[in-house]
Amino acid sequence: MSHLHFIGGEKGGVGKSLVARILAQYFIDRRQSLTAFDADQSHGALLRFYSDYTTAVSVEQYESLDRIVDTALADPEAALLVDLAAQTQHALSRWMEESDLLAVVGELGITLTYWHVMDSGRDSVDLLRSLLDRFGGKLRIIIVKNEVRSNQFPILDASNQLQRAEQLGAQVISIRRLHETCMQKIDACSTSFWAAVNQAASAGGLGLLERQRVKVWLHHAYEELDRLGLLASPVEEALPLPLSPLVPCDTQHTGYIQ
Secondary structure, eight states: OOEEEEEEOSSTTSSHHHHHHHHHHHHHHTTOOEEEEEOOTTTOHHHHHOGGGEEEOOTTOHHHHHHHHHHHHHOTTOEEEEEOOTTOHHHHHHHHHHTTHHHHHHHHTOEEEEEEEEOSSHHHHHHHHHHHHHHTTTSEEEEEEETTSOSOOHHHHHSSHHHHHHHTTOEEEEEOOOOHHHHHHHHHHTOOHHHHTTBOGGGTOOOHHHHHHHHHHHHHHHHHHHTTOOOSSOOOOOOOOOSOSOBOTTOOOOOOOO
């Protein structure tokens, strides 16, 4: 049974594409069949960092979005990721409602999950409220508290939206903030997270402890994802992957992180 993941949150800068990249590497490391679609025409993070798995899709074109469901049918064991751009929720919701998508995927046995990525700001809480008003209790929702700006979410805590979401069946995870220098170097090389922990520092990559920090950060993210039961089959242990030999900075290989 295919599992379709829409990575959204509507607000720009909350880390939607970062979560999509973490999920892509997670499925690769867990040996889950993966197909990705990038709807962010301005940044295209999945196309940039995981190009071997990703094609572009337009949220404004029904035929383009239809292709996602066709792909799910063609590969029933796959996890499908769709990285949404900011301010695309209206177009996506219109396509879903006019296509009666929730009923269709239910009949086809496709699991649909919407990931609401949020920061600690009020806008994210207001957008969560709108999401729950429209789709609460109708599809699986995962709330991602991205600690990119702060690990405290006082506005969310003071609202009733988190409790409301959980009462409607939503799940909540947290993604810690990766040290800024590490993220900047990964972005500079346009590499997958696998390459980030295996590329040579002499070629512009990360140093030994920087690579270790990325591995620790990913390990925590994977622990959060493991709680969600995302995999279509039992997890196979990834083969140990040593930090040497190292690979050049421009390597796009997306191997297994152990």
